Amino acid sequence: MTSTSPVQPAENHVAPQADHGDPARSLISRIAEGRAWLFLAGLIVCFEIWSRLAFGATFVLNPFNLQSIAIFAVAPLLLATGQTFVIISGGIDLSLGFIMGLAAVVAAHATNMAGAAIPLPLAMLAGILASVIVAGVPGVINGLLISRLKVPPFIGTLGMFGVARGAAFLLAGGTTVPVQNSWFALLGNGKFYGVPYLVIITAVFVIIMHYLLSQTRFGQHNYAIGANVQAARRSGIDIRGHILRLYVLSAMCAGLGGALYAARFTAGAAQAGEPLLLDSVAAVVIGGASLFGGSGTIFGTVAGALVIAVIQYGLVFVNVEPFWQFIAVGVVIIISVLIDQAQRRFSGARQDE
Amino acid sequence: MNNTNQNGPLLEVRNLSKHFGAVRALNDFSMAVRPGEVVALAGDNGAGKTTLIKAISGVFQPTGGEILLRGQPVTFATPQEAREKGIETIYQDLALADNLSIGANIFLGREPMRKAFGFLPVLDRKAMAAAAKETMSRLDFHVSRLEAPVSNFSGGQRQAVAIGRAVYWDAQILIMDEPTAALGVPEQRKVISLIHQLKAQGRGVIFISHNLQDIFAVSDRIVVLRRGVQAGERKISETNHDEVVKLMVGG
Numbered sequence: 001m002t003s004t005s006p007v008q009p010a011e012n013h014v015a016p017q018a019d020h021g022d023p024a025r026s027l028i029s030r031i032a033e034g035r036a037w038l039f040l041a042g043l044i045v046c047f048e049i050w051s052r053l054a055f056g057a058t059f060v061l062n063p064f065n066l067q068s069i070a071i072f073a074v075a076p077l078l079l080a081t082g083q084t085f086v087i088i089s090g091g092i093d094l095s096l097g098f099i100m101g102l103a104a105v106v107a108a109h110a111t112n113m114a115g116a117a118i119p120l121p122l123a124m125l126a127g128i129l130a131s132v133i134v135a136g137v138p139g140v141i142n143g144l145l146i147s148r149l150k151v152p153p154f155i156g157t158l159g160m161f162g163v164a165r166g167a168a169f170l171l172a173g174g175t176t177v178p179v180q181n182s183w184f185a186l187l188g189n190g191k192f193y194g195v196p197y198l199v200i201i202t203a204v205f206v207i208i209m210h211y212l213l214s215q216t217r218f219g220q221h222n223y224a225i226g227a228n229v230q231a232a233r234r235s236g237i238d239i240r241g242h243i244l245r246l247y248v249l250s251a252m253c254a255g256l257g258g259a260l261y262a263a264r265f266t267a268g269a270a271q272a273g274e275p276l277l278l279d280s281v282a283a284v285v286i287g288g289a290s291l292f293g294g295s296g297t298i299f300g301t302v303a304g305a306l307v308i309a310v311i312q313y314g315l316v317f318v319n320v321e322p323f324w325q326f327i328a329v330g331v332v333i334i335i336s337v338l339i340d341q342a343q344r345r346f347s348g349a350r351q352d353e
Numbered sequence: 354m355n356n357t358n359q360n361g362p363l364l365e366v367r368n369l370s371k372h373f374g375a376v377r378a379l380n381d382f383s384m385a386v387r388p389g390e391v392v393a394l395a396g397d398n399g400a401g402k403t404t405l406i407k408a409i410s411g412v413f414q415p416t417g418g419e420i421l422l423r424g425q426p427v428t429f430a431t432p433q434e435a436r437e438k439g440i441e442t443i444y445q446d447l448a449l450a451d452n453l454s455i456g457a458n459i460f461l462g463r464e465p466m467r468k469a470f471g472f473l474p475v476l477d478r479k480a481m482a483a484a485a486k487e488t489m490s491r492l493d494f495h496v497s498r499l500e501a502p503v504s505n506f507s508g509g510q511r512q513a514v515a516i517g518r519a520v521y522w523d524a525q526i527l528i529m530d531e532p533t534a535a536l537g538v539p540e541q542r543k544v545i546s547l548i549h550q551l552k553a554q555g556r557g558v559i560f561i562s563h564n565l566q567d568i569f570a571v572s573d574r575i576v577v578l579r580r581g582v583q584a585g586e587r588k589i590s591e592t593n594h595d596e597v598v599k600l601m602v603g604g
């Protein structure tokens with residue numbers, strides 16, 4: 001010991017509480033985190049009142065409406081689960097819409113071709129598998145562009161948007177590809193005790209994705225990368241490998257979306273996912289994720305996707321001109337971002353200067 | 354563990370260089386740290402201190418020279434490899450994920466898992482929170498909201514989290530880049546007393562600081578860097594502030 005000044009041992013300090021725990025504030029921030037669900041509830045109440053006043057009929061207690069809304073939400077939700085992972089990591093995937101279209105066309109072709117050789121149920125499975133695997137290819141390219149060649153996600157996936165679009169139309173021969181497979185049609189339109197198979201499959205898939213995001217290292221690293229790539233890298237996380245897997249995952253979500261689209265319409269179409277890309281981003285943002293990365297949840301995105309589906313279906317149900325849907329969804333996106341800003345101010349989190 | 358070299362240095366760098374294009378941030382630099390020794394690294398802004406520790410800890414690949422751990426030459430392709438060999442680094446620009454809890458930051462990159470329902474692997478958040486609580490109270494930081502993201506804490510508190518991570522992982526060599534720079538006086542003292550604890554436990558510490566008072570309070574030796582080269586090395590008991598400043602500015 002060469003040190004001259006005696007330094008007090010740490011035990012002698014009586015340190016104040018290191019954080020500023022305040023139960024009331026935590027409650028506010030918890031409510032704000034579930035805001036997409038509150039929003040959804042409010043929206044349903046509005047449509048219920050509107051529907052009763054205008055037609056004297058119930059909106060939400062009508063099982064047909066519920067089924068339709070759920071079916072409406074399936075495809076955007078599948079895209080949005082993958083998009084949630086990507087946005088939390090600080091990226092964005094603009095190619096999902098046409099990857100879904102490509103997958104729908106592949107699913108149709110593959111199911112038909114396999115159906116000529118093997119039993120129909122197996123052909124259906126082969127078609128789904130083929131579409132998800134083919135969807136992974138643009139995902140791999142996205143991932144390599146972004147992780148190895150440092151192409152910004154916005155640009156890389158925008159390029160892939162064009163490539164996947166062209167490939168899908170070429171593969172479809174410029175038209176839609178009908179599916180000849182009764183099992184596939186049943187998968188897309190059948191029900192189990194009133195619940196469409198598509199909804200069941202999507203629900204199971206969403207729960208798996210929730211598990212992946214909230215309970216595994218992959219999910220944890222995804223949050224860390226979105227907040228501070230440098231910290232994540234220094235902690236020994238394999239950033240390149242993670243980013244690659246991330247974009248493959250999101251492309252495969254779109255692949256499943258494409259396969260289910262082909263099942264529902266018994267046809268594959270290159271433009272299947274075209275209008276859904278922006279809905280997927282909107283669902284993630286309404287669900288509480290920040291486009292700057294680092295925050296968001298799968299269940300938030302589920303609420304976000306349901307908000308969009310309720311607005312779209314509800315406005316049709318109460319006979320409003322369809323163009324109002326765009327305006328309504330746009331307004332909701334802006335409001336949810338404003339709420340997010342306000343929440344940061346109230347919840348005691350670090351604020352921007 | 355290799356015990357052939359018990360009284361020798363824990364960590365030694367020989368003729369280490371790191372060039373960024375034409376910039377010779379570090380040139381032919383040598384130093385050593387023995388067990389239970391605190392070595393201060395001093396030098397003006399841009400002298401190459403941060404570059405040196407990044408080259409040691411696997412962030413940068415050195416342009417030349419070698420690193421020896423307990424006498425054995427080693428190379429670290431990634432910071433992870435250095436950590437696995439017991440070298441923990443606390444960086445000047447804090448390396449925390451602000452959106453995660455203290456526990457999640459301590460375990461970032463090597464999260465503990467448990468089996469839910471007997472088969473499903475899930476993150477063991479309880480273990481992370483418990484380790485966070487224990488580690489932070491060892492550093493005399495008492496935290497009630499273990500689930501809160503570290504963005505809710507002050508700079509000093511976050512520094513303590515970074516130090517806590519190294520302590521938790523039982524690093525044999527700790528490298529700290531200006532650990533007291535962002536702290537208030539009481540928190541600075543805590544870090545200094547913590548370094549004393551680490552020393553008493555027989556760990557080696559490399560400690561970068563611009564604060565000569567801190568350096569003289571805690572170090573055994575001081576190594577001065579000037580424009581990427583070693584400008585001098587002194588035992589703390591045999592030098593004084595003036596001499597160190599002269600070494601830093603040259604002349």
Ligand SMILES: Nc1ncnc2c1ncn2[C@@H]1O[C@H](COP(=O)(O)OP(=O)(O)OP(=O)(O)O)[C@@H](O)[C@H]1O
Nearest residue numbers: 373376378396397398399400401402403404405445
């Ligand atoms: N990643 C990098 N790429 C290029 N040049 C770099 C890089 N990092 C550091 N340098 C250069 O290397 C030199 C040494 O920088 P370094 O950060 O090691 O200094 P320092 O001693 O830590 O200074 P300070 O006391 O200000 O932290 C500087 O000229 C700096 O510009």
Ligand SMILES: [Mg+2]
Nearest residue numbers: 402403445530
């Ligand atoms: Mg520095």
